[in-house]
Amino acid sequence: MxxxxxxxxxxxxxxxxxxxxxxxxxxxxxxxxxxxxxxxxxxxxxxxxxxxxxxxxxxxxxxxxxxxxxxxxxxxxxxxxxxxxxxxxxPFDFVAPLAPGKHGPVYEIRIYGVKAAGLKPTMDLWRAAVPERAKVSPLLGAMYALDGALPRFLHIWPFASLNDRMAKRAEAVERGIWPPKGGPAHLTSLSSAIYLPTAFSPLS
Missing domain, CATH: 3.30.70.100 (Alpha-Beta Plaits)
Structure with missing residues (x-):
């Protein structure tokens, strides 16, 4: 895929x-x-x-x-x-393929730069941490780049609203289940943007 x-x-x-x-x-x-x-x-x-x-x-x-x-x-x-x-x-091999449907309508898309040789340990940490984090709010997609500036990866988080996003992220941090323990040590850059689906988007 x-x-x-x-x-x-x-x-x-x-x-x-x-x-x-x-x-x-x-x-x-x-x-x-x-x-x-x-x-x-x-x-x-x-x-x-x-x-x-x-x-x-x-x-x-x-x-x-x-x-x-x-x-x-x-x-x-x-x-x-x-x-x-x-x-x-x-795709990260432990994350289900993206499936059309109503998940949002607020989508946060993050792109993280990773240190050289840091992608594999990052994926291992996410593999262990995502199941518990997903109980708070789902991780819709996670994938690593095959071209351009490498290594880096993209992840997609849907929310019902901006307030829902703030509440769910705060809960995950407060409970100590996110970010993955040791994960930030492998990162070099972080960017985040909020997107809304168009009328014809299969992901809505």
Whole structure:
């Protein structure tokens, strides 16, 4: 299983046109991959669209990536794009594949940089800690990057609201079950953004 996470930065004021183009493109069966989610940034770097796609094999992923590079308009409305960036991820082997459905509507997406040779011990610590942490609020997805700045990983946490997020995170910290003990020692950077699903996002 592979995931492609594409970040699009539209021209200022161009978000509605970009979303209309993306919806037409991803629902028109022009992709080898499956659309899992499409989100807009609410807190963090604004004026951003995040597209999450799933692939059963590397060949299908490579086909879509090559088409996007050559054609430049696979997501539609490319004339309104200022920036497009796609990263390939592989899932943590103990986290279930992403499944469409209503999980949010508030999604926190975090990206952590990891020290060299720190990804494997980080995954081991998460493997041990996630089951108890998930009793407070679910971890929807966790995946490590296969290209770009390495090593780093992305994780997705859905919440019913921003207040729900604050309460659940505070509870996990207060109970001492999160972050994983020893985990922060392997990290080099942390970023977080809040996203909301678009009307056509399978993850809602």
């Amino acid at each position: 592979r995931y492609a996470v594409t970040r699009i930065r539209p021209e200022v004021g161009g978000l509605p046109k970009v979303l209309a183009g993306i919806e037409a493109a991803v629902t028109g069966n022009g992709f080898a991959g499956k659309l899992l989610g499409c989100f807009t940034a609410e807190i963090g770097a604004l004026n951003q669209v995040l597209i999450l796609q799933g692939y059963e094999d590397d060949r299908a992923l490579a086909e879509d990536r090559a088409r996007q590079v050559v054609e430049g308009s696979l997501f539609g409305a490319a004339e309104h794009f200022l920036e497009v960036e796609t990263t390939t991820y592989a």
